[in-house]
Amino acid sequence: MLTPNLTVSPDGHLMIGGADTVALAKTHGTPLYVMDENMIRENCRGYGNVIAEEYGGNGLICFASKALSCKELYRIVDSEGLGADVVSGGELYTALKAGMPAEKIVMHGNSKTNTELQMAVTHGVGRIVCDNLPELERLDRIAEKSGRIANIMLRIKPGIDAHTHDFVKTGQIDSKFGFALETGEAMAAVKAASLYPNLHLLGLHCHIGSQILDTEPFAEAGRVMVQFMDKIRDEIGLTLTELNLGGGPGIRYTEEDDPKPFGEIVRAILAAVKESCERADYPKPFILFEPGRSIVGGAGLTLYTVMAKKVIPNIRTYVLIDGGMCDNPRYALYHSRYEAVIANKAAEPRTETVTIGGQCCESGDLIGEDMPLQTAECGDTVAVLATGAYNYSMASHYNRNPNAEMVMVRDGEARTVIRRETYEDIIRCDI
Ligand SMILES: Cc1ncc(COP(=O)(O)O)c(C=O)c1O
Numbered sequence: 001m002l003t004p005n006l007t008v009s010p011d012g013h014l015m016i017g018g019a020d021t022v023a024l025a026k027t028h029g030t031p032l033y034v035m036d037e038n039m040i041r042e043n044c045r046g047y048g049n050v051i052a053e054e055y056g057g058n059g060l061i062c063f064a065s066k067a068l069s070c071k072e073l074y075r076i077v078d079s080e081g082l083g084a085d086v087v088s089g090g091e092l093y094t095a096l097k098a099g100m101p102a103e104k105i106v107m108h109g110n111s112k113t114n115t116e117l118q119m120a121v122t123h124g125v126g127r128i129v130c131d132n133l134p135e136l137e138r139l140d141r142i143a144e145k146s147g148r149i150a151n152i153m154l155r156i157k158p159g160i161d162a163h164t165h166d167f168v169k170t171g172q173i174d175s176k177f178g179f180a181l182e183t184g185e186a187m188a189a190v191k192a193a194s195l196y197p198n199l200h201l202l203g204l205h206c207h208i209g210s211q212i213l214d215t216e217p218f219a220e221a222g223r224v225m226v227q228f229m230d231k232i233r234d235e236i237g238l239t240l241t242e243l244n245l246g247g248g249p250g251i252r253y254t255e256e257d258d259p260k261p262f263g264e265i266v267r268a269i270l271a272a273v274k275e276s277c278e279r280a281d282y283p284k285p286f287i288l289f290e291p292g293r294s295i296v297g298g299a300g301l302t303l304y305t306v307m308a309k310k311v312i313p314n315i316r317t318y319v320l321i322d323g324g325m326c327d328n329p330r331y332a333l334y335h336s337r338y339e340a341v342i343a344n345k346a347a348e349p350r351t352e353t354v355t356i357g358g359q360c361c362e363s364g365d366l367i368g369e370d371m372p373l374q375t376a377e378c379g380d381t382v383a384v385l386a387t388g389a390y391n392y393s394m395a396s397h398y399n400r401n402p403n404a405e406m407v408m409v410r411d412g413e414a415r416t417v418i419r420r421e422t423y424e425d426i427i428r429c430d431i
């Protein structure tokens with residue numbers, strides 16, 4: 001199986017975290033997101049342990065909410081000692097409502113509104129990552145009016161081309177996020193930021209991209225960022241105390257994927273940071289990481305019901321399900337690949353090659369093409385694997401489809417953590 005938490009029961013049903021997915025589909029209906037709490041917790045601890053072992057615990061892991069934001073998840077990651085990275089007022093609101101301490105929150109955004117900045121300042125968010133000069137100006141004014149000093153970091157584009165999909169690359173010069181190193185823009189931003197009376201510049205941030213499978217681009221980012229911190233010290237005499245290296249470790253979506261384990265990646269980054277600091281005689285900064293996908297991606301799957309099957313001779317076979325791009329837009333967006341299993345036939349071999357199609361009025365509403373699958377029949381339960389990240393958080397109401405329910409499984413027991421939307425929910429804001 002793709003991840004170690006997936007097994008097959010003696011009666012051939014797919015199990016996740018000890019729970020029978022066929023029974024879950026029957027009890028809760030489909031589409032249904034299923035998350036494995038133990039695996040999420042193990043991943044959180046895995047990150048924490050590396051920081052403790054390799055860096056004396058001098059850091060904070062902030063779960064990247066963009067991968068999955070809901071109150072229960074914040075409660076879980078908070079209880080494991082993690083903070084949260086948020087990128088909108090909505091994510092911030094959810095995190096605060098769940099009881100996540102504001103000082104453990106990092107606020108991102110390349111185009112934050114005054115309302116969002118005000119919210120961050122009022123609640124005393126631990127770090128606001130500033131993306132551009134107009135934002136610095138606005139934040140300084142907001143902090144002044146609120147009688148606060150805002151702790152900030154600057155988002156830097158380190159000029160690293162990570163080998164991943166163009167849409168999820170963010171560290172190169174042609175990116176809408178942050179200040180470029182190569183052009184001198186980043187140094188100018190540091191100088192500007194250090195002069196605002198109501199802003200306290202703690203350090204720098206970079207995020208080179210997502211679903212990155214190798215260690216080297218991360219280690220290189222660590223080296224580049226420490227070199228830049230050293231250059232700042234030389235040029236303006238400012239010693240920054242914090243370095244946030246973003247998220248990005250990849251996960252296994254298909255049997256062919258072979259990502260480096262996130263522990264190895266974090267070890268490589270920390271080694272690069274330590275070595276660069278020693279070489280420059282620079283004090284080792286407090287380190288932050290913002291993993292999302294590698295904490296929740298493999299811990300989730302989505303269950304659907306087969307509504308129809310269409311065999312187009314010599315062309316393809318469609319298996320049509322009661323969900324699709326509304327719950328998982330990643331194939332439509334990036335042609336992301338997934339593995340699927342018929343949950344009630346999980347012990348059988350996957351002998352057919354199918355296209356899984358969704359319900360929306362879009363030909364591109366697919367979960368995947370050329371997917372191996374057991375022989376599907378109407379009423380079967382299809383499990384699409386490794387959907388814990390960037391599925392629910394990217395869900396839409398296209399065609400006025402209500403958002404699906406999410407259950408959290410722990411030691412075989414499931415509880416609803418996001419209830420299924422109703423048609424009344426869908427028209428709630430209509431006048
Ligand atoms: C600034 C920032 N931090 C963290 C993440 C999380 O990345 P991942 O889910 O790949 O770990 C992202 C994702 O795009 C991001 O933009």
